[in-house]
Amino acid sequence: MIAKCASAFRSNGYEGTSVDDLVEASGLHRGSLYKAFGSKRGLFVQALGQIADSESDDDDSTDLLLVALMELAPRDAEISAIVSRILSYAQPRHTATSLGARLLNRADLKIPNHTPAKDKP
C-alpha cells in the first residue's frame, strides 16, 4: 500500500502528487489514509523510512530519495535526517555520481555525449 503511494510520489514528485492521487493509487479511502498516516507528509515519511529501514538501493528507492532531496530535505529536518541515514548505509550506490546519473536517466537524458557520433558508416 505504501509502495503504491511511493510510486505516485516518485513519478509526480511530492508537491505534484495530490491526496486524491494517493487515494486512487492506494485504493484506500481518504479518511483511512489520514487515520493511518496523519497527513500527506506523514505518508511520505513512512515511505522514505521504509527504504531506510530495509536498506534497499534499487532505482525506485533512489527515485524517492531524489524527490526527498529536492523537495523536502532542504526545509524539513526530519526528512533530511532520514535521507542522511539512507546515504550513509548505501555509499557505493548513493554517491553524488550515481544520484546524478539516475537524475538524468529518470528524465530520459543519458549522460551527454559531445562527439556527434557517426551517422553514416
Place this chain on the structure above:
Amino acid sequence: MIAKCASAFRSNGYEGTSVDDLVEASGLHRGSLYKAFGSKRGLFVQALGQIADSESDDDDSTDLLLVALMELAPRDAEISAIVSRILSYAQPRHTATSLGARLLNRADLKIPNHTPAKDKP
C-alpha cells in the same frame, strides 16, 4: 525580473512556487506577469532558456536545472530539450557527478563520509 522569479523556483521548486510567490518575488502585478509570459510554465521556460542562451554554469543555474530535471523534464518535451541544450554546452560542470554533488549540497548534506572521523585527537 526573470532572475527574481528564477530564485523563487530554485528555492521552492516548480510545483512549490505559486503565482502569488512569483508576483511577490518579481514586484510585477499578476496581469503583467501573464501578459509577458503567458503562464507559470512560460515564465519557467523563459528563465531556463536564459540560462541556456547565456551558457552560464554557476550554482544558481545548476539549481534551476535540477528543478527542471526533477519536476518538468520527464513529462515536458520542450523543457527536456532546453535541459539537453544546457547539458551539452557545459559538460565539465553538468556531469552526473557535479549535478549529484550540487543536489547534496543544496540540501546541506555533504557527500557522506563513512569513516566516523577522529573525535578525540
Place this chain on the structure above:
DNA sequence: CCGATTAGTGAACGATCAGTCAAGAATGAT
C-alpha cells in the same frame, strides 16, 4: 443477543491554486 469500541467512508470545509478580464492610467498621434 446486546452494547461498546474500532474501522471505513465520503461529503464538506476553508484555503489556496493558476488564470482571466473589465476598468483605469498612461502614452502618442493629430
Place this chain on the structure above:
DNA sequence: ATCATTCTTGACTGATCGTTCACTAATCGG
C-alpha cells in the same frame, strides 16, 4: 485638446488543494 491605443492593475473565477468529521459498518467481549 481630443481621441485611439497600449499598458497596468487587482478583484474575481472555478478548480483543486490538504484536512476534518459526522456518520455507518464491522468487530468483539459479555
